[in-house]
Amino acid sequence: MKAMRALPCDNPLSWYYQGAIHYVPDEVQNKNPLCPSYTQRSQLKPAWDTCTHADGSEIHFLIWHRLYIWHFEKIIRKISGKADFALPYWNYTNPRNRKLPPQFIDKNSSLYTESRLSDLNKHKKIASAMNPSLDIGPLFKNRVFSVFSSSIDNAPHGAMHWYVGGGFSNKPVFNPIYQVSSPEMFGLMSHVPSAGFDPVFWLHHSNIDLIWTSWEKTDFGVRPTLQQLEAVQWPYIFFDENGNKVQYTIKEAYEKAFNLDYSYDSTLSPVPNLKNSALVHEEMVLKSVSHNRELVWKKEAQVNLSKGNVKLKPGKAASDKLQLFSVQAPDALVLEIETSFKKQPKDAYNVYLLRKGKKTLLGVMTFFGAQHHHHSTHEHSRVFSFDVTDDIQKNDDYEILIEEQNGKGRGDGVSVTSTSLVRY
Numbered sequence: 001m002k003a004m005r006a007l008p009c010d011n012p013l014s015w016y017y018q019g020a021i022h023y024v025p026d027e028v029q030n031k032n033p034l035c036p037s038y039t040q041r042s043q044l045k046p047a048w049d050t051c052t053h054a055d056g057s058e059i060h061f062l063i064w065h066r067l068y069i070w071h072f073e074k075i076i077r078k079i080s081g082k083a084d085f086a087l088p089y090w091n092y093t094n095p096r097n098r099k100l101p102p103q104f105i106d107k108n109s110s111l112y113t114e115s116r117l118s119d120l121n122k123h124k125k126i127a128s129a130m131n132p133s134l135d136i137g138p139l140f141k142n143r144v145f146s147v148f149s150s151s152i153d154n155a156p157h158g159a160m161h162w163y164v165g166g167g168f169s170n171k172p173v174f175n176p177i178y179q180v181s182s183p184e185m186f187g188l189m190s191h192v193p194s195a196g197f198d199p200v201f202w203l204h205h206s207n208i209d210l211i212w213t214s215w216e217k218t219d220f221g222v223r224p225t226l227q228q229l230e231a232v233q234w235p236y237i238f239f240d241e242n243g244n245k246v247q248y249t250i251k252e253a254y255e256k257a258f259n260l261d262y263s264y265d266s267t268l269s270p271v272p273n274l275k276n277s278a279l280v281h282e283e284m285v286l287k288s289v290s291h292n293r294e295l296v297w298k299k300e301a302q303v304n305l306s307k308g309n310v311k312l313k314p315g316k317a318a319s320d321k322l323q324l325f326s327v328q329a330p331d332a333l334v335l336e337i338e339t340s341f342k343k344q345p346k347d348a349y350n351v352y353l354l355r356k357g358k359k360t361l362l363g364v365m366t367f368f369g370a371q372h373h374h375h376s377t378h379e380h381s382r383v384f385s386f387d388v389t390d391d392i393q394k395n396d397d398y399e400i401l402i403e404e405q406n407g408k409g410r411g412d413g414v415s416v417t418s419t420s421l422v423r424y
Helices: 002-006 015-022 058-080 128-134 145-164 200-216 226-230 250-257 318-326
Strands: 236-239 245-248 294-304 310-312 333-341 349-355 358-365 380-387 398-404 415-423
Touching: 002 015, 002 058, 015 058, 015 236, 058 145, 058 200, 058 226, 058 236, 058 250, 128 145, 128 358, 145 200, 145 358, 145 380, 226 250, 236 250, 245 250, 294 310, 310 415, 333 358, 333 398, 358 380, 358 398
Parallel strands: none
Antiparallel strands: 236 245, 294 415, 310 398, 333 380, 333 415, 349 358, 349 398
16 A cells, blocks of 8 residues: 555556545545646546446446455555455454454554544444444345345445544544545545545455355345346446556446455354355355336325434335235335435434334435535435335334434434335
8 A cells, every 4th residue: 555655646556546446526625735637527537436326326336346346456466566465354243343453543554544533543443323334134134136235335335434434423534635624524434535545445345345245145145137237337447457447348347246266264144044154266056136126105205304213104005005915925025215315414324113012123324425526415315225024014013213323413404205115
Protein backbone atom coordinates (compact mmCIF):
# COMPACT_ATOMS: atom_id res chain seq x y z
CA MET A 1 0.00 0.00 0.00
CA LYS A 2 2.90 2.35 0.69
CA ALA A 3 4.26 1.72 -2.82
CA MET A 4 0.81 2.25 -4.35
CA ARG A 5 0.37 5.56 -2.53
CA ALA A 6 3.67 6.74 -3.99
CA LEU A 7 2.51 6.21 -7.58
CA PRO A 8 0.91 9.11 -9.50
CA CYS A 9 -2.89 9.00 -9.56
CA ASP A 10 -3.04 8.43 -13.34
CA ASN A 11 -1.21 5.11 -12.89
CA PRO A 12 -3.83 2.31 -12.84
CA LEU A 13 -1.84 0.49 -10.12
CA SER A 14 -1.87 3.46 -7.75
CA TRP A 15 -3.85 3.67 -4.53
CA TYR A 16 -5.86 6.61 -5.86
CA TYR A 17 -6.68 5.03 -9.22
CA GLN A 18 -7.79 1.75 -7.65
CA GLY A 19 -9.99 3.55 -5.12
CA ALA A 20 -11.55 5.67 -7.86
CA ILE A 21 -12.56 2.58 -9.83
CA HIS A 22 -15.12 2.08 -7.07
CA TYR A 23 -16.24 5.70 -7.16
CA VAL A 24 -14.94 9.24 -6.78
CA PRO A 25 -16.68 12.53 -5.86
CA ASP A 26 -18.33 14.54 -8.62
CA GLU A 27 -16.04 17.40 -7.71
CA VAL A 28 -13.05 17.87 -5.40
CA GLN A 29 -12.16 21.13 -3.72
CA ASN A 30 -8.76 22.72 -3.02
CA LYS A 31 -7.29 21.59 -6.37
CA ASN A 32 -7.25 17.99 -5.14
CA PRO A 33 -3.77 17.58 -3.62
CA LEU A 34 -4.08 13.80 -3.88
CA CYS A 35 -4.80 13.88 -7.62
CA PRO A 36 -4.41 17.31 -9.26
CA SER A 37 -5.59 15.96 -12.63
CA TYR A 38 -9.05 15.22 -11.21
CA THR A 39 -11.35 17.92 -9.80
CA GLN A 40 -14.61 17.30 -11.73
CA ARG A 41 -16.47 14.57 -13.59
CA SER A 42 -15.31 15.65 -17.04
CA GLN A 43 -11.85 14.41 -15.96
CA LEU A 44 -12.85 10.85 -15.07
CA LYS A 45 -10.30 8.24 -16.12
CA PRO A 46 -11.01 4.79 -17.65
CA ALA A 47 -12.90 2.41 -15.32
CA TRP A 48 -13.58 5.06 -12.66
CA ASP A 49 -17.06 5.28 -11.10
CA THR A 50 -18.16 1.77 -12.04
CA CYS A 51 -19.25 0.27 -8.70
CA THR A 52 -22.77 -1.09 -8.54
CA HIS A 53 -24.40 1.42 -6.21
CA ALA A 54 -26.67 2.98 -8.80
CA ASP A 55 -30.42 2.39 -8.99
CA GLY A 56 -31.28 -0.93 -10.58
CA SER A 57 -27.72 -2.33 -10.68
CA GLU A 58 -27.86 -4.34 -7.45
CA ILE A 59 -28.05 -7.69 -9.26
CA HIS A 60 -24.38 -7.08 -10.18
CA PHE A 61 -23.30 -6.03 -6.66
CA LEU A 62 -21.65 -9.26 -5.51
CA ILE A 63 -20.11 -10.30 -8.82
CA TRP A 64 -18.67 -6.85 -9.61
CA HIS A 65 -17.05 -6.49 -6.18
CA ARG A 66 -15.68 -10.05 -6.33
CA LEU A 67 -13.85 -9.27 -9.57
CA TYR A 68 -12.74 -5.88 -8.22
CA ILE A 69 -11.02 -7.31 -5.15
CA TRP A 70 -9.63 -10.26 -7.15
CA HIS A 71 -7.82 -7.89 -9.51
CA PHE A 72 -6.63 -5.87 -6.52
CA GLU A 73 -5.18 -8.99 -4.91
CA LYS A 74 -3.16 -9.72 -8.06
CA ILE A 75 -1.88 -6.13 -8.14
CA ILE A 76 -0.68 -6.46 -4.54
CA ARG A 77 1.14 -9.69 -5.42
CA LYS A 78 2.95 -7.97 -8.28
CA ILE A 79 3.88 -4.78 -6.42
CA SER A 80 4.90 -6.51 -3.18
CA GLY A 81 6.78 -9.30 -4.93
CA LYS A 82 4.93 -11.79 -2.72
CA ALA A 83 3.47 -14.36 -5.10
CA ASP A 84 1.62 -16.10 -2.25
CA PHE A 85 -0.14 -12.97 -0.99
CA ALA A 86 -3.81 -13.62 -0.22
CA LEU A 87 -6.20 -10.78 0.51
CA PRO A 88 -7.27 -11.06 4.17
CA TYR A 89 -10.84 -10.76 5.39
CA TRP A 90 -12.07 -9.07 8.56
CA ASN A 91 -14.73 -11.35 9.99
CA TYR A 92 -16.56 -8.87 12.22
CA THR A 93 -19.63 -11.15 12.25
CA ASN A 94 -17.74 -13.09 14.92
CA PRO A 95 -18.04 -11.16 18.23
CA ARG A 96 -14.40 -12.01 19.01
CA ASN A 97 -13.24 -10.05 15.95
CA ARG A 98 -15.02 -6.75 16.47
CA LYS A 99 -11.94 -4.57 16.72
CA LEU A 100 -10.12 -3.11 13.76
CA PRO A 101 -7.09 -5.31 12.96
CA PRO A 102 -4.06 -3.77 14.73
CA GLN A 103 -2.13 -3.19 11.50
CA PHE A 104 -4.77 -0.62 10.54
CA ILE A 105 -4.46 1.54 13.65
CA ASP A 106 -0.67 2.01 13.52
CA LYS A 107 -0.22 5.67 12.56
CA ASN A 108 3.09 4.84 10.90
CA SER A 109 1.42 2.32 8.60
CA SER A 110 0.08 2.98 5.11
CA LEU A 111 -2.97 0.98 6.22
CA TYR A 112 -3.91 3.76 8.63
CA THR A 113 -6.19 6.70 7.92
CA GLU A 114 -7.44 9.28 10.37
CA SER A 115 -10.60 9.57 8.28
CA ARG A 116 -12.46 6.86 10.23
CA LEU A 117 -14.51 6.56 13.38
CA SER A 118 -11.99 7.55 16.06
CA ASP A 119 -13.13 4.78 18.42
CA LEU A 120 -12.01 2.15 15.90
CA ASN A 121 -8.64 3.82 15.47
CA LYS A 122 -8.33 3.69 19.27
CA HIS A 123 -8.86 -0.09 19.02
CA LYS A 124 -12.26 -0.01 20.68
CA LYS A 125 -14.88 -2.66 19.93
CA ILE A 126 -17.70 -2.13 17.47
CA ALA A 127 -20.70 -0.76 19.42
CA SER A 128 -23.23 -3.34 20.62
CA ALA A 129 -26.00 -1.39 18.84
CA MET A 130 -24.50 -2.81 15.63
CA ASN A 131 -25.22 -6.41 16.69
CA PRO A 132 -28.38 -6.79 14.55
CA SER A 133 -26.49 -5.54 11.48
CA LEU A 134 -23.76 -8.13 12.04
CA ASP A 135 -26.16 -11.02 12.70
CA ILE A 136 -26.03 -13.08 9.50
CA GLY A 137 -28.63 -15.61 10.68
CA PRO A 138 -31.54 -13.81 8.95
CA LEU A 139 -29.36 -13.27 5.89
CA PHE A 140 -28.76 -16.99 5.49
CA LYS A 141 -32.50 -17.70 5.41
CA ASN A 142 -32.79 -16.09 1.98
CA ARG A 143 -33.89 -18.37 -0.85
CA VAL A 144 -33.75 -15.87 -3.74
CA PHE A 145 -30.44 -14.52 -5.04
CA SER A 146 -31.71 -10.99 -5.73
CA VAL A 147 -33.14 -10.78 -2.20
CA PHE A 148 -29.92 -12.14 -0.68
CA SER A 149 -27.88 -9.65 -2.71
CA SER A 150 -30.08 -6.75 -1.61
CA SER A 151 -30.00 -7.90 2.02
CA ILE A 152 -26.23 -8.35 2.28
CA ASP A 153 -25.77 -5.00 0.52
CA ASN A 154 -27.71 -3.37 3.38
CA ALA A 155 -26.21 -5.32 6.25
CA PRO A 156 -23.57 -6.12 7.09
CA HIS A 157 -22.12 -4.40 3.99
CA GLY A 158 -23.71 -0.95 4.13
CA ALA A 159 -23.90 -0.96 7.91
CA MET A 160 -20.16 -1.49 8.27
CA HIS A 161 -19.33 1.14 5.65
CA TRP A 162 -21.41 3.70 7.54
CA TYR A 163 -20.03 2.64 10.92
CA VAL A 164 -16.32 2.58 10.02
CA GLY A 165 -16.52 6.08 8.55
CA GLY A 166 -18.26 7.51 11.62
CA GLY A 167 -21.69 8.01 10.08
CA PHE A 168 -23.36 5.67 12.56
CA SER A 169 -22.18 7.77 15.50
CA ASN A 170 -22.85 11.03 13.63
CA LYS A 171 -19.26 12.13 14.22
CA PRO A 172 -18.11 14.30 11.30
CA VAL A 173 -14.59 13.61 10.06
CA PHE A 174 -12.48 15.50 7.55
CA ASN A 175 -12.65 13.59 4.29
CA PRO A 176 -9.44 14.03 2.23
CA ILE A 177 -11.01 12.56 -0.94
CA TYR A 178 -13.72 15.21 -0.98
CA GLN A 179 -11.41 17.77 0.66
CA VAL A 180 -14.44 18.73 2.73
CA SER A 181 -15.16 19.07 6.43
CA SER A 182 -18.82 19.63 7.35
CA PRO A 183 -21.57 18.26 9.65
CA GLU A 184 -22.74 16.04 6.78
CA MET A 185 -19.28 14.70 5.91
CA PHE A 186 -17.87 11.58 7.53
CA GLY A 187 -14.83 9.37 7.05
CA LEU A 188 -13.80 7.63 3.86
CA MET A 189 -15.87 4.46 4.32
CA SER A 190 -19.16 6.27 5.01
CA HIS A 191 -19.51 7.65 1.48
CA VAL A 192 -19.56 5.63 -1.74
CA PRO A 193 -17.30 8.10 -3.61
CA SER A 194 -14.54 7.82 -0.99
CA ALA A 195 -15.03 4.30 0.40
CA GLY A 196 -12.45 2.57 -1.81
CA PHE A 197 -9.67 4.83 -0.51
CA ASP A 198 -9.63 3.38 3.02
CA PRO A 199 -7.39 0.27 3.01
CA VAL A 200 -9.87 -1.51 5.30
CA PHE A 201 -12.32 -1.43 2.36
CA TRP A 202 -10.54 -4.44 0.85
CA LEU A 203 -10.77 -6.53 4.03
CA HIS A 204 -14.42 -5.55 4.37
CA HIS A 205 -15.31 -6.67 0.86
CA SER A 206 -13.24 -9.82 1.19
CA ASN A 207 -15.45 -10.67 4.16
CA ILE A 208 -18.62 -9.87 2.21
CA ASP A 209 -17.35 -12.28 -0.45
CA LEU A 210 -16.77 -14.90 2.25
CA ILE A 211 -20.33 -14.48 3.54
CA TRP A 212 -21.67 -14.90 0.00
CA THR A 213 -19.50 -17.99 -0.52
CA SER A 214 -20.76 -19.44 2.77
CA TRP A 215 -24.42 -18.79 1.86
CA GLU A 216 -23.88 -20.58 -1.45
CA LYS A 217 -22.96 -23.68 0.56
CA THR A 218 -26.32 -23.73 2.33
CA ASP A 219 -29.37 -25.54 1.01
CA PHE A 220 -30.80 -22.13 0.10
CA GLY A 221 -27.77 -20.83 -1.80
CA VAL A 222 -28.55 -20.19 -5.46
CA ARG A 223 -26.95 -18.22 -8.25
CA PRO A 224 -28.52 -15.67 -10.54
CA THR A 225 -29.00 -16.70 -14.14
CA LEU A 226 -26.94 -15.09 -16.85
CA GLN A 227 -30.20 -13.78 -18.29
CA GLN A 228 -30.95 -11.93 -15.05
CA LEU A 229 -27.61 -10.18 -15.18
CA GLU A 230 -27.79 -9.38 -18.88
CA ALA A 231 -31.21 -7.79 -18.36
CA VAL A 232 -29.38 -5.02 -16.46
CA GLN A 233 -26.40 -3.81 -18.48
CA TRP A 234 -23.32 -2.89 -16.45
CA PRO A 235 -19.63 -2.32 -17.29
CA TYR A 236 -16.95 -4.64 -15.92
CA ILE A 237 -13.69 -2.75 -16.43
CA PHE A 238 -10.58 -3.36 -14.31
CA PHE A 239 -6.79 -3.37 -14.63
CA ASP A 240 -4.49 -6.35 -14.35
CA GLU A 241 -1.28 -6.49 -12.33
CA ASN A 242 0.69 -5.07 -15.26
CA GLY A 243 -1.53 -2.02 -15.54
CA ASN A 244 -3.35 -3.26 -18.63
CA LYS A 245 -7.05 -2.54 -19.01
CA VAL A 246 -9.29 -5.62 -18.78
CA GLN A 247 -12.90 -5.37 -19.92
CA TYR A 248 -15.38 -8.21 -19.60
CA THR A 249 -18.75 -8.77 -21.19
CA ILE A 250 -21.42 -9.64 -18.63
CA LYS A 251 -21.20 -13.27 -19.76
CA GLU A 252 -17.42 -13.27 -19.30
CA ALA A 253 -17.73 -11.63 -15.88
CA TYR A 254 -20.37 -14.17 -14.85
CA GLU A 255 -18.20 -17.13 -15.85
CA LYS A 256 -15.04 -15.63 -14.35
CA ALA A 257 -16.66 -14.84 -10.99
CA PHE A 258 -17.50 -18.50 -10.35
CA ASN A 259 -14.15 -19.87 -11.54
CA LEU A 260 -11.52 -17.90 -9.67
CA ASP A 261 -8.23 -19.21 -8.30
CA TYR A 262 -8.74 -18.76 -4.56
CA SER A 263 -10.43 -20.43 -1.62
CA TYR A 264 -11.20 -19.58 2.00
CA ASP A 265 -9.64 -21.28 5.01
CA SER A 266 -13.12 -21.85 6.39
CA THR A 267 -16.71 -20.85 5.79
CA LEU A 268 -19.31 -19.35 8.12
CA SER A 269 -22.05 -21.46 9.66
CA PRO A 270 -24.75 -19.33 11.31
CA VAL A 271 -27.70 -21.68 10.61
CA PRO A 272 -28.23 -25.42 11.16
CA ASN A 273 -28.77 -26.31 7.50
CA LEU A 274 -25.26 -25.30 6.43
CA LYS A 275 -23.55 -28.08 4.51
CA ASN A 276 -20.02 -29.19 5.38
CA SER A 277 -17.47 -26.41 5.28
CA ALA A 278 -15.57 -27.72 2.24
CA LEU A 279 -13.19 -25.21 0.73
CA VAL A 280 -14.38 -23.11 -2.16
CA HIS A 281 -12.24 -24.81 -4.77
CA GLU A 282 -13.76 -28.22 -4.06
CA GLU A 283 -16.58 -29.38 -6.29
CA MET A 284 -19.87 -27.77 -5.40
CA VAL A 285 -23.07 -28.27 -7.37
CA LEU A 286 -25.32 -25.22 -7.19
CA LYS A 287 -28.67 -24.58 -8.76
CA SER A 288 -29.30 -21.41 -10.71
CA VAL A 289 -32.90 -20.33 -10.23
CA SER A 290 -34.99 -17.66 -11.89
CA HIS A 291 -38.01 -17.21 -9.62
CA ASN A 292 -41.31 -15.87 -10.83
CA ARG A 293 -42.44 -12.97 -8.67
CA GLU A 294 -46.09 -12.64 -7.62
CA LEU A 295 -47.63 -10.00 -5.37
CA VAL A 296 -49.63 -11.44 -2.45
CA TRP A 297 -50.68 -8.11 -0.93
CA LYS A 298 -49.59 -4.51 -0.84
CA LYS A 299 -50.53 -1.84 1.70
CA GLU A 300 -49.88 1.82 0.98
CA ALA A 301 -48.72 3.86 3.93
CA GLN A 302 -47.14 7.16 4.89
CA VAL A 303 -45.51 6.46 8.22
CA ASN A 304 -42.69 8.71 9.39
CA LEU A 305 -39.96 6.95 11.36
CA SER A 306 -38.89 10.06 13.26
CA LYS A 307 -40.95 9.20 16.34
CA GLY A 308 -39.10 6.04 17.28
CA ASN A 309 -40.53 2.53 17.03
CA VAL A 310 -43.26 1.91 14.46
CA LYS A 311 -45.65 -1.04 14.15
CA LEU A 312 -47.17 -1.88 10.77
CA LYS A 313 -50.05 -4.28 10.20
CA PRO A 314 -50.19 -6.43 7.05
CA GLY A 315 -52.62 -5.86 4.21
CA LYS A 316 -56.27 -6.67 4.88
CA ALA A 317 -56.38 -9.54 2.40
CA ALA A 318 -53.19 -11.10 3.73
CA SER A 319 -54.83 -14.04 5.49
CA ASP A 320 -57.05 -14.95 2.54
CA LYS A 321 -54.16 -14.81 0.10
CA LEU A 322 -52.00 -16.99 2.32
CA GLN A 323 -54.71 -19.68 2.25
CA LEU A 324 -53.64 -20.34 -1.32
CA PHE A 325 -50.27 -21.57 -0.13
CA SER A 326 -51.82 -24.68 1.38
CA VAL A 327 -52.52 -25.75 -2.20
CA GLN A 328 -49.23 -24.67 -3.78
CA ALA A 329 -46.43 -23.78 -1.39
CA PRO A 330 -44.22 -20.89 -2.52
CA ASP A 331 -40.47 -21.23 -3.00
CA ALA A 332 -40.10 -18.08 -0.92
CA LEU A 333 -42.13 -15.37 0.79
CA VAL A 334 -40.54 -11.94 0.85
CA LEU A 335 -41.61 -8.87 2.80
CA GLU A 336 -40.85 -5.62 1.00
CA ILE A 337 -40.75 -2.24 2.75
CA GLU A 338 -40.55 0.83 0.56
CA THR A 339 -39.12 4.01 2.08
CA SER A 340 -38.66 7.60 0.96
CA PHE A 341 -36.31 10.38 2.11
CA LYS A 342 -34.77 13.61 0.85
CA LYS A 343 -31.24 13.26 2.20
CA GLN A 344 -29.25 10.21 3.20
CA PRO A 345 -30.47 9.01 6.63
CA LYS A 346 -27.84 8.74 9.33
CA ASP A 347 -29.38 5.85 11.21
CA ALA A 348 -30.24 2.22 10.56
CA TYR A 349 -33.50 0.48 11.47
CA ASN A 350 -34.00 -3.03 12.81
CA VAL A 351 -37.00 -4.84 11.33
CA TYR A 352 -38.81 -7.49 13.39
CA LEU A 353 -41.82 -9.72 12.92
CA LEU A 354 -44.17 -9.77 15.94
CA ARG A 355 -46.12 -13.00 15.98
CA LYS A 356 -47.78 -14.75 18.92
CA GLY A 357 -45.76 -12.68 21.36
CA LYS A 358 -42.49 -13.59 19.69
CA LYS A 359 -40.11 -10.98 18.27
CA THR A 360 -38.05 -12.25 15.32
CA LEU A 361 -35.31 -10.22 13.67
CA LEU A 362 -35.90 -10.13 9.90
CA GLY A 363 -32.98 -7.86 9.05
CA VAL A 364 -31.82 -4.27 9.00
CA MET A 365 -32.58 -1.23 6.84
CA THR A 366 -29.44 0.83 6.13
CA PHE A 367 -28.95 3.69 3.69
CA PHE A 368 -25.28 3.60 2.67
CA GLY A 369 -25.05 4.63 -0.98
CA ALA A 370 -28.64 5.83 -1.08
CA GLN A 371 -27.49 9.27 -2.17
CA HIS A 372 -24.43 9.12 -4.40
CA HIS A 373 -24.28 12.75 -5.27
CA HIS A 374 -23.57 14.74 -2.15
CA HIS A 375 -25.53 17.83 -3.19
CA SER A 376 -28.63 16.04 -4.48
CA THR A 377 -31.85 17.21 -2.79
CA HIS A 378 -34.63 15.47 -4.71
CA GLU A 379 -36.80 12.73 -3.17
CA HIS A 380 -35.14 9.31 -2.96
CA SER A 381 -36.66 5.89 -2.39
CA ARG A 382 -35.28 2.54 -1.34
CA VAL A 383 -37.00 -0.85 -1.10
CA PHE A 384 -35.85 -3.33 1.54
CA SER A 385 -36.53 -7.05 1.15
CA PHE A 386 -36.72 -9.69 3.89
CA ASP A 387 -37.24 -13.42 3.44
CA VAL A 388 -40.09 -14.42 5.77
CA THR A 389 -40.77 -17.91 4.38
CA ASP A 390 -40.17 -19.54 7.76
CA ASP A 391 -41.77 -16.75 9.77
CA ILE A 392 -45.25 -16.27 8.26
CA GLN A 393 -47.86 -19.01 8.08
CA LYS A 394 -51.42 -18.99 6.74
CA ASN A 395 -54.02 -17.47 9.08
CA ASP A 396 -51.22 -15.70 10.91
CA ASP A 397 -51.84 -12.64 13.02
CA TYR A 398 -48.63 -10.65 12.89
CA GLU A 399 -47.21 -7.15 12.86
CA ILE A 400 -44.00 -5.62 11.54
CA LEU A 401 -41.93 -3.65 14.06
CA ILE A 402 -39.34 -1.12 12.92
CA GLU A 403 -36.90 0.12 15.57
CA GLU A 404 -34.33 2.86 15.24
CA GLN A 405 -30.99 1.11 15.74
CA ASN A 406 -28.96 3.87 17.33
CA GLY A 407 -31.81 5.04 19.55
CA LYS A 408 -30.99 8.74 19.30
CA GLY A 409 -34.23 9.88 17.71
CA ARG A 410 -32.65 11.19 14.54
CA GLY A 411 -35.56 10.27 12.30
CA ASP A 412 -33.74 11.68 9.30
CA GLY A 413 -37.01 12.35 7.47
CA VAL A 414 -37.46 8.68 6.53
CA SER A 415 -40.99 7.49 5.78
CA VAL A 416 -42.39 4.06 5.01
CA THR A 417 -44.54 4.49 1.89
CA SER A 418 -45.74 0.90 1.44
CA THR A 419 -45.36 -2.65 2.67
CA SER A 420 -45.84 -5.71 0.46
CA LEU A 421 -45.69 -9.46 0.63
CA VAL A 422 -44.35 -11.20 -2.46
CA ARG A 423 -44.23 -14.89 -3.28
CA TYR A 424 -41.65 -16.55 -5.50
